[in-house]
Amino acid sequence: MAKPTTVIRPEDITICETTQQMIAKARRDGVELFFDRAEAIKPCPIGASSACCKHCSMGPCRISPSDPYGKVGICGATIDTISARNFGRMVAAGTAAHTDHGMAMLDLFRGVIEGTVTDFAIKDHIKLFEVAESLDIETEARPILEVARDVYEALEKTYTQVEGEIPLVKRVPKKTLETWRKEGLVPRGAMREIMEMMHRSAMGVDQDYENITKQISRTALADGWGGSMVSTDISDILFGTPAPREVTVDMGVLKEDQVNIIVHGHEPILLEAMMVSADAPSIKEMAKEAGAKGINLVGMCCSGLDVLSRHGIPHAGNFSSTEAALVTGAVDAMTVDVQCIKQDLHKVAQCYDTTFITTNYRAKIEGALHIELDEHDPMKCTDEIIIKGIMRFKNRSKEIEIPKKTARGIHGFSHEYIKYMLGGSFRGGYEPLNDNIINGRIRGVAGVVGCTNPRSKQDFSHVELVKELIKNDVLVVQTGCSQMALAKAGLTSPGASALAGPGLAEVCETVGIPPILGLGACVDNSRILMAVAEMVKTGGLGDAIADLPVAGCAPEWMSEKAIAIGQYFVASGVYTVFGHTFPVTDDTRFTRLLFGGLEAKGLGSWGFADSPHEMARLMIAHIDKKRKELGIDKSRERVLMDMSDRRALAANE
Ligand code: MSK
Secondary structure (H helix, E strand, C coil): CCCCCCCCCHHHHECCHHHHHHHHHHHHHCCCCHHHHHHHCCCCHHHHCCCEECCCCCCCEECCCCCCCCCCCCCCCCHHHHHHHHHHHHHHHHHHHHHHHHHHHHHHHHHHHHCCCCCCCCCCHHHHHHHHHHCCCCCCCCCHHHHHHHHHHHHHHHHHCCCCCCHHHHHCCHHHHHHHHHHCCCCCCHHHHHHHHHHHCCCCCCCCHHHHHHHHHHHHHHHHHHHHHHHHHHHHHHHCCCCCEEEEECHHHCCCCCEEEEEECCCHHHHHHHHHHHCCHHHHHHHHHCCCCCEEEEEEHHHHHHHHHHHCCCECCCHHHHHHHHHCCCCCEEEECCCCCCCCHHHHHHHCCCEEEECCCCCCCCCCEECCCCCCCHHHHHHHHHHHHHHHHHCCCCCCCCCCCCEEEEECCCHHHHHHHHHCCCCCCCHHHHHHHHCCCCCEEEEECCCCCCCCCECHHHHHHHHHHHHCCEEEEECHHHHHHHHHCCCCCHHHHHHCCHHHHHHHHHHCCCCEEECCCHHHCHHHHHHHHHHHHHCCCCCCHHHCCEEEEECCCCCHHHHHHHHHHHHHCCEEEEECCCCCCCCCHHHHHHHHHHHHCCCCCEEEECCHHHHHHHHHHHHHHHHHHHCCCCCCCCCCCCHHHHHHHHHHC
16 A cells, blocks of 8 residues: 655644544554545646536547636537536536435335335334325325335335426425426436436537526436435434434544444445344354453444434544544444445555445445345344454454544434424424524524535534634534534534524523534435425515525535535525535636526525635625515624634533
């Protein structure tokens, strides 16, 4: 394996102290991490600006980002066509990832209904009935399985429907839906939309950037209000809707005297099955015989967030820390399924004699051990993984260094729980949230989500941005690796309200919640869509999602999935800021359409900023603009974090 060549200080690479410690250890051990390659491989400036077209063998054709209208591709494609096609393909890829994940959940649901999958069952009957009612499916005095069958058939259309509106658009606020209808954006099934996006962005097909952008929005909406929403609904029905619980996070959750098994990826089924295997008396006995005090199941990345939300399983860190966790030498097995799994994890695992196992037929890694998870007999796979972990524990030979740091916080919120926590069981609803926004205690709501990226100091922008938002009375909801950045920084505990502005702090202290609410994995962003739809339905804040004083941000994004998510928020009416880079060329007509033109059509808008403070400024300015339009504005100053705020945080950690 290549040796690290860089000398950048770990504290300049990440603010995550445990990852810093492991970067230093990896350097001592001569192990290269992706941070090192991010330093060694410079991004191509033309590719980064999306000014390169490689859809046919006449090219690739490169346009100069500094003179975007100076020339066209060999076929005559303009910079606007080229950028729109590239952007559309990112959205199609991201949508495909989310919807294929949703399809896997739907397959599992079908197996449970048909009785071919017997290790899982319908766990959350209330959620099943709520989903059924939202689809106008009769539930009164009907057997559970009959309702479930109808729900399955309706949700399958979310993927396969070739014509007409998908069933879940019933959840979209009326005025937002009218805008989509007027603009021709209401999605059909995701398969149809992805297929058409790929076709229209092929050489010689759609060469009108505005027309391509319509298909981009329609594809993304088939994800947010379709495939992604289905996967969250089905996960809740099968594994239970999350409820808040206190959870320990960061690399200190690894235990030297236990068999440490890390589960990383995005499919909840793997970790749910791992939990059953780890609890089996025969497996526990085997671990004991090997000299271990127990089996320590730990999540990472997004499937980790899933089981953290549902079961309180500890979480070791986000995307940028997955290699670092292996560097501890304490991981006896790391098992992965799909999405955001770096190919080099296998090589880093080899350096520390960690057993690295792929489990999904869609995602093998060359040279890595593959033990396939079959939903008809999932424990066959997960038992074997744990046994391999026990064997590695027994034969541990590498130096072990586990960082000491952990943080505790509350996780496991959902749009349903927000309703309950604000109004209780009898008068649960979004009225208290809307009322507190109208009276100004809460300025607005921000969704801060998305990845970490080795080209951006890990966690820094997430944490700085969120601190500034809550200081300015903006309630923050989170998913994905961003949620874990804030959790590690100790900001997901109720004590974090010491850093919030007076209005937000008062609401949080009254209700007993942190000012930052973690809603789960990146595949659960549809929970945020449902929350904003509830805010519109509740009334007092306009008639469309675009009227709400809300904004979104992915400060350190890296995946195509993030672009699909950003576009479905924008097309739903949300101002959405991305940080660190944006895949378009400055000052083109396509870029102006994304960054303003869509808003003029009644949708949301993209925004971009490099620093978290500028991101906060843009988001707060947008929230204030919406407050003004709603007539609920009061003059208020934007407050910046100072040293006393930082001390207050330290005292609360
Ligand atoms: S894992 S898509 S790095 S949030 Fe969902 Fe994290 Fe982004 Fe992957």
